[in-house]
Amino acid sequence: MSQPLLQVEDITAGFGATTVLHGVSFTVPAGGIAGVFGLNGAGKSVTMKTLAGILPARSGRILLNGDDITKLSPEKRVARGMGHVPQGRQVFPQLTVEENLRLGAYTLRRRDKGRYAASLDSVYDRFPVLRQRRSQMAGTMSGGQQASLSVGRALINEPSLILIDEPSAGLSPVAQLELNEVLETVAETGVTMVLVEQNVAFGLSLVDTAHLMQTGVVVHSAPVAELDESTLATHLGIGKVLQAATGRALADRQSVPPQRSSSRAGRAS
Amino acid sequence: MGQVVVLGLISGGIYALFALGVVMVHRGTGVLTFANGEVGTAGLFLAALLVDGWEIPLPFMDNPTLPALPWPVGALAAVLFAAGLGCLFELLVVRRMGVSDPVAVAVATVGLALFLLAGEFQLFGESPKELAAPVDGTVEIAGVLVTPTQIAGLVLAIALGFGLQAVLRRTDFGLGILAAAQDPSAVRLVGVPLSRISLTVWGAGAALAAIASLLVEPTVGVFGPGYASELYVVGLAAAVVGGLNSLPGAVVGGVTLGIAESAATRYLSGIGLSGLRYVVVLVVLLAVLIGRQTIPDLLKRLDEQTGRPAEARA
Amino acid sequence: MSRPKVPGVLVALVLAAVLPWSLGAAVLSDKNALLCSAACATAIAAISLNMLMGYAGQISLGQFAFVGVGAFTTGVVTSVDQLRLPWVVGLAAAAVVGAAIAFLVGLPALRLRGLYLAVVTVSVAYVGWQSVFRVEWIGGGSAGKVTPRPYIGDSPISSDTGFLTIAAVLLVLVWQVDVNLTRSRLGRAFQAIRADDQVAASFGIDVVRYKLLAFTISGAIAGIAGSIIGTAFGTVTAGTFDYARSLLLVVIVVIGGLGSRWGVVTAAIFATLLPDLLVALFGAGIRGLDLVINAALLMYTLAQHPGGFAGAVEEAREKRKRRKGGEPPLPPTRPNLPALTRPVGMPPVPKLRARTAVLKATDVSVRFGGLQAVDSASLHVDRGTIVGLMGPNGAGKTTMFNAITGALTPDTGRIELLGVDVSHLPTHRRTALGMSRTFQLIGLAKNQSVYENLLIAQHLAAPYGVLSALTMVGPSRFYERDVRTRADEVLAGLGFGRYRDAQVGRLSHGQQRIVEIGCALVTSPELVMLDEPSAGMSPAAAEDLAATLRDVRDRLGRTVLLIEHNVPLVLDVADELYVMDAGKVIADGEPVEVVGRPEVVTAYLGVAPQKQEVNA
Structure with a gap:
């Protein structure tokens, strides 16, 4: 891999007198699925806001495809290939499913209106439930369906990078399962993803590289396969007691990769 | 009774047009503007100047005089001028206030209103100015003589109230405006520039105020500084009554206040109180605002007493 | 802090009473004296609006309606063909009726927030201007309401210089009431409500009561301003209190700096004198331009200096201080909490056995x-x-x-x-x-100092009435001493002595947390x-926090x-x-x-x- 798709270099950021991020750095290769994990207050969602451009970085650089996007507005970043699945899904409740998707393709339609129809079709193929409910108001759908819509709304713009913020928060276990399936589907497209999760176990089941945050810095980055439970517990700052549990989640995850990568390869061909 | 309704509909249409502008701005930015009445008046002054043949005061040279232009040209200029004022205010003031408290932006619009009002006094003085109606003639409906501009006001209000939303839904950017009220941050995250939405709605709100002012002015035929502000306050209330985010709601609110006003004028004129319009506005406003908050509470309490679960109602 | 402030007021009062007379007609013509009376009235009106918007955070775009209520009430009470009562009664009635009407407007305000309240107050301004003030017996119709000047003995104070004395004395008194208010539990309760209703309630502040009080007191003061305007000019009409005046008052208060007493008073006096100043400088053609200037200033202020004139001065002063002295050292994150007793003003905590x-x-x-x-x-x-x-x-x-x-x-x-x-x-x-x-999310009044927050938190420890608060006589003095002593103790215990007057919003998050814990403990609950x-x-601060929590339990x-x-x-x-x-x-x-x-x-x-x- 010549150049990472996303490079985050020593970002600091915060609100008012408070600095929350004290120099966050990590890189994501094209096609990679990176997870940013940490407990409440570690700076995960601030990292996400800074990547999106909603919160300005006070220092440091963010490179997308090698271009410095640190000073760009959120809209411009989207036009350059950044897609979002925001926290709480944030679909537009009083617009229909198809209107939500059309708005999601805002910058695509400005670039190349002809591609929209095909892109819409491919999202509908991937999420048949959205095609079924294309004229339904998004606000009236279930949590899991809204998650599909939120993901579809990001995908339709043909992004090179998708930022996914706390996807599992506020979802019932059943809906989480549904969401996991959705995200697996997205992973198959080969798009690069950055996932922020407080639910570490959920996150570990999806990503291939984990970046562990504590008090505003990334304290440890490693491929999931190389993580062991005590590193995870130490770097998340969750103490010894929870180690066992984290370990269990990790063991589950580490038994999966061969299976998933084969399924990924299998479906791609 | 018929008279009350006809008169109510006529003034209600104007209130509705003002209210539509209020709703546009609120939908796109979450802010209420108190300035658009005076923006409308400013538009009237420009239209009157153009229709009369404007002697443009220029320093250090002979004042050139424009030929008297037809009403539609003057009106178009007024609407464009108003839209420009709205956009300029957004660019120079609202944008610089950053992510700010909506109340602070509302206070800034107070500044704009006073700025225009004082400017009009300065330039044109207090004596009333005339702007003739574009079309002569009247039609009698239910014993009321109605002018074409009055009908145009009502028709336009209804058409815009129920059509604008559909029009907005057709374009991507319009969809962005509709979505902005629901979730401004998500709008940015799908790539729609929020700043352009803001600019557009400030311009559109001001243009609507100018249209309303142009259509109501021929009813009296003269105007002065502060003229449209006195009607705009009813439009503000109408927007609030209609729920602030709904374009059809604004029309319903405007017509409600129009009919309430004409009913009050008809049946309460005996008590010798002038300015009944504003008494009606205050009473309806309070009733709707307090009622909207109190009635759900009451229903909930009722449910508790009868032991019915709250969802059963929905 | 308990240094008696009365002498300052007395000096101001004497000046206000003597200065207009002693200047003589050469300096202070009758016309200028009338203008100065109007400036005093505008300043009082600005204080009343500042109380609502600056202290309590309740927007009012119709404040001049209350001023009008005051003017016409005084007219009705003193007018020769109506009640013919002495002027002092008219003044008192203006305050009472102003307060009563403002109380009524405040009632819906309890349930309305921000923009809705703004729309309602605009409607109130219109109802006053277009409707109520045009009722013949209230506003005197198109001829206007004639209000006679007050009498001393049998002779009326007919000279404008003479009436300016009264206006100036009233301004000083209202100023002092406002000073007392901000130093009392009342002003602190307003500030807490401005920060957040829920936070205010958590400090034991009855939000409903204090919101209504803010409207009522503000209405009374606006009524006094109206009484001065009505009497100074002798004849006023409904048009004197039009909607534009309410807007101008908002402009004045924002330009002066919301929450700053001297800022808004300065802006009010400046705005009243500006028209004649401009005419004197540039000739009569310029009349009216003052409003344009003021309105433009407002928009500029909001876009560039949201703190207004007073805020800009404060910023400059702080910048100078910072350049001179540098930042004070950081306070410790491990406070040494003083053993606090339950304040005398609060009911004792019932004695419970351990483990109940x-x-x-x-x-x-x-x-x-x-x-x-x-x-x-x-x-x-x-x-x-x-x-x-x-x-x-x-x-x-x-x-x-x-x-x-x-x-x-x-x-x-x-x-x-x-x-x-x-x-x-x-x-x-x-x-x-x-x-x-x-x-x-930190529950403090962020634009107030650390010390003020510690006082706000002791709302219930200082149970004295409104009158005692506004006059600072009686129980308020005793309780204020008590809560201030306690605040000083906690401040010292927290190690925040040098941050006493620092605005809470400018402290770091961790420091704000400690202040918040101090506030939670100051009444010894x-x-x-x-x-x-x-x-x-930070992890280190969190470790210190553990020790602090153990202190709360054990010590x-x-x-x-x-x-x-x-x-x-x-x-x-x-x-x-x-x-x-x-x-x-x-x-x-x-x-x-x-x-x-x-x-x-x-x-x-x-x-x-x-x-x-x-x-x-």
């Missing part, structure tokens, strides 16, 4: 629309313990807190505090019993509820209920731990044991989806 329940919440349920936020949860907190409450985001912990403090009413359940059933009491009554709390105190703290002998995500911290300090998930209490008991339970682990770290099923 301070808080018993039974089967509490809260529903938000379709979400069951708290689902029949029960908590039991024993005296002299630290109890932790943990759970993932959205588990319902803060909602449970809000149900306990009364910030929201649970759908079902019973809350017992210190043996009293408080299920149906409002927050401020619960606080009075001996409870305090902090908020997830039995139960202290802390919502994520370690959020945003101060108080009880702590703690929402916390920092697991090591909770395990370190808690005697008992509750874990919530999806609204339910899923575990409670000895902390280390509880954290090891599988259901807790699952709730906290989540479950990995069953891969086999997904792929199948």
Whole structure:
């Protein structure tokens, strides 16, 4: 891999007198699925806001495809290939499913209106439930369906990078399962993803590289396969007691990769 | 009774047009503007100047005089001028206030209103100015003589109230405006520039105020500084009554206040109180605002007493 | 701090009374004296609006309606063909009627916020101007209302210089009332409400009462301003109190600097004198341009200097101070809490034996629309313990807190505090019993100083009436001394002495947390509820926090209920731990044991989806 798709270099950021991020750095290769994990207050969602451009970085650089996007507005970043699945899904409740998707393709339609129809079709193929409910108001759908819509709304713009913020928060276990399936589907497209999760176990089941945050810095980055439970517990700052549990989640995850990568390869061909 | 309704509909249409502008701005930015009445008046002054043949005061040279232009040209200029004022205010003031408290932006619009009002006094003085109606003639409906501009006001209000939303839904950017009220941050995250939405709605709100002012002015035929502000306050209330985010709601609110006003004028004129319009506005406003908050509470309490679960109602 | 301020007022009063007479007609013509009276009245009106908008944060775009009420009330009371009562009675009546009308307008304001209140007050301004003031017996019709000048003995004060004395004295008195207000529990309650209703209530402030008080007092002062205007000009019409005047007053207050007394008074005087100043400088053609200038200034102010003139001066002063002295050293994160006694102004905390329940919440349920936020949860907190409450985001912990403090009413359940059933009491009554709390997002008045916040937190410790507050005579002096002593003690204990006057909003997050904990302890309540105190703290500061919490339990002998995500911290300090998930209490008991339970682990770290099923 010549150049990472996303490079985050020593970002600091915060609100008012408070600095929350004290120099966050990590890189994501094209096609990679990176997870940013940490407990409440570690700076995960601030990292996400800074990547999106909603919160300005006070220092440091963010490179997308090698271009410095640190000073760009959120809209411009989207036009350059950044897609979002925001926290709480944030679909537009009083617009229909198809209107939500059309708005999601805002910058695509400005670039190349002809591609929209095909892109819409491919999202509908991937999420048949959205095609079924294309004229339904998004606000009236279930949590899991809204998650599909939120993901579809990001995908339709043909992004090179998708930022996914706390996807599992506020979802019932059943809906989480549904969401996991959705995200697996997205992973198959080969798009690069950055996932922020407080639910570490959920996150570990999806990503291939984990970046562990504590008090505003990334304290440890490693491929999931190389993580062991005590590193995870130490770097998340969750103490010894929870180690066992984290370990269990990790063991589950580490038994999966061969299976998933084969399924990924299998479906791609 | 018929008279009350006809008169109510006529003034209600104007209130509705003002209210539509209020709703546009609120939908796109979450802010209420108190300035658009005076923006409308400013538009009237420009239209009157153009229709009369404007002697443009220029320093250090002979004042050139424009030929008297037809009403539609003057009106178009007024609407464009108003839209420009709205956009300029957004660019120079609202944008610089950053992510700010909506109340602070509302206070800034107070500044704009006073700025225009004082400017009009300065330039044109207090004596009333005339702007003739574009079309002569009247039609009698239910014993009321109605002018074409009055009908145009009502028709336009209804058409815009129920059509604008559909029009907005057709374009991507319009969809962005509709979505902005629901979730401004998500709008940015799908790539729609929020700043352009803001600019557009400030311009559109001001243009609507100018249209309303142009259509109501021929009813009296003269105007002065502060003229449209006195009607705009009813439009503000109408927007609030209609729920602030709904374009059809604004029309319903405007017509409600129009009919309430004409009913009050008809049946309460005996008590010798002038300015009944504003008494009606205050009473309806309070009733709707307090009622909207109190009635759900009451229903909930009722449910508790009868032991019915709250969802059963929905 | 308790240095008597009376001499300053006396000097000002004497000046106000003597200066107009002594200047002589050469300096102060009758025309200029009249103008100065108008400036005094505008300044008083600005003080009244500043009280509402600057202190209490309640927007009013129709303040001149209350000024008009004052003018016409004085007219009706003193007019020769109406009541013919002495002018002083007219002045008093203006204040009373102004207060009464403002009280009525304040009633809907209790339920309305921000923009809605703005629309309602605009309508009020129009009703006054277009309707009420045009009633013949109130506004005198098109001829206007004639208000006679006050009499001394048998002769009226007919000269404008003479009346300026009265106007100036009234301005000084109103200024002093405003000073007293800001130094009393009243002004502090307003500031707390401006920051946040819920935060104010948590300090024991009856939000409804104080919002109404803000409107009422402001209305009375506006009435006084109106009385001066009506009498100074002799004849006023409805048009004197048109909507544009209300707007101009808003402009004045914002340009002067919301919340700054001298700022708004300066701006008011400047705005009143500006028209004639411009005419004197540039000739009569320029008349009217002052409004254009003022309105443009307002927009410029809001876009560039939201703090107004006073804010800009303050900023410049601070910048100079910073350049000279540099930043003061950081306060310690490990405060040495003083042993505080219950303030004399508050009911004593009932004596409970150790290990009896301070808080018993039974089967509490809260529903938000379709979400069951708290689902029949029960908590039991024993005296002299630290109890932790943990759970993932959205588990319902803060909602449970809000149900306990009364910030929201649970759908079902019973809350017992210190043996009293408080299920149906409002927050401020619960606080009075001996409870305090902090908020997830700092619950302080951020634009006030550290010291002011410590005073706000002692609202209930200074139970004196409105009159005593506004005059600063009687019980207010005693209680103010008491709460200030206590605030100084806590300030010293926190190690925040050098940050006494620092604006809370400018402190770091961790420092704000410590101030917040100080505020929660300053009235020495039995139960202290802390919502994520370690959020945003560095690991070292969080360790210090643990020691502080133990201090609260062991040295101060108080009880702590703690929402916390920092697991090591909770395990370190808690005697008992509750874990919530999806609204339910899923575990409670000895902390280390509880954290090891599988259901807790699952709730906290989540479950990995069953891969086999997904792929199948």
